[in-house]
Structures are given as structure tokens and as C-alpha cells.
Amino acid sequence: MTEEATETEPLFDAPEMAEQERMVEAILFASAEPVTVADMTARMPHGCDAAAALALLRARYEGRGVRVVQVGESWAIRTAPDLGHLLQKETVEMRKLSRAAIETLAIIAYHQPVTRAEIEEIRGVSVSRGTVDLLIEMEWIRFGRRRMTPGRPVTFVVTPAFLDHFGLETARDLPGLKELRAAGLLDNRPPPGLSELDAPEEEEEVFDDEGQEDMFGDGE
8 A cells, every 4th residue: 555645745846936937027027017916817827826926036036136026016126225326317307296296295195095175174275186187197196985975075095106106115104204304304393283382392203093194394
């Protein structure tokens, strides 16, 4: 009587797994946008394990000049952060965001999902349709779910393109109040809605309802 094997055989042998890893690498390298595991699976031959191949590829690129990074629910090949200075090039910025657009984008990033009325309440001034349209055109924000409140107002959220542009995995990776002040991107004025007397102490952090730090100075 032959003795039955007690160990489960792997689903794919080494050569097959290596070939799937090459497929994932090719997909990520050729794609201009981050790719989800579902999209990889759809492009690969039936029966392939894109998730497992992706894990192997991430490990292979660890410590290299490029890395496989997560962008929201998608994946992309990007330059290692510590080598970014080698690729910097001074260029003339032909299109700059207005102060209103920057403040609107920041409010959406830190308070999403947020309605137009909430944006206007935080900034203290109205938000023009052109400002929102510009950010949508740049694919940095998109429409979110409608609020279950009277009027069913639409909300706005940031996009994977926004996260990818700023090297973030999720919106929770946005810098906090102290980090922004340390970088000289904020002054010491209190956030909108707080008077000088009500402003928190310098070492304290101000959070919104979802635990994100409030990064804003006063509005226009």
C-alpha cells in the first residue's frame, strides 16, 4: 500500500508563478494609470492568481530603484521615494490653481465626503461652479454619494489620480496640522469658525468629525 501525501501541492509550480509575475509586471509597467487586481485578473489567462503574483513582484522590487505601490485600491510601479530628487526637473508651470481652487481641494481632501454648502461654510465664501468644474476636469475630485438629507445634495471626494499625484495611498496619509506648519505651508491663524480667543494652543491639533486634522487658515 502506498502512503498518501500529507502535504497539499501548490496551486502553481515555480515556472508558472514566475510567468504570472512577469505578466503583472508588464501590465503595471505599460499602464499610465494604477491598475486594480481585478483588472489584472481580467487581462491574464484564466486561472491565474494575480494577487499572489503581485505579492511576489512587490517583494522582488523591495529596496530597488522602483517599487510596486498601492494607490487606493489599485497598484502601480513608481520611483522609490528616496530617489525622487534624481528625477526632478525645473519646468515652467503654465497652469496654476487659484487660491480658491487650492482651498476647495484641500477642504474636500480633509473633510470628504463634503457638500458644496459645507465647503462654503468652512471657507466663509461661496464656491464658484468654475472652481469645482476645474478640479473635476483635472480628475482630482469626483462626485460622491448624495447625502440622505433634504434636497439630497451631492458630495465631493478626491480621486485615485489625486492620491497618485501626491504620492498617497489613502486620504488618511495626508499631512497633519503640525507637519504643514513645520513645512511653512500654514501660518498660525485659527481655523475658520474660531476666533483668536477660541483658537487651540499651538501644540494642540484640531480634528473634524472623521478624525482628520483641520489644515486650513481663514478663507478669502
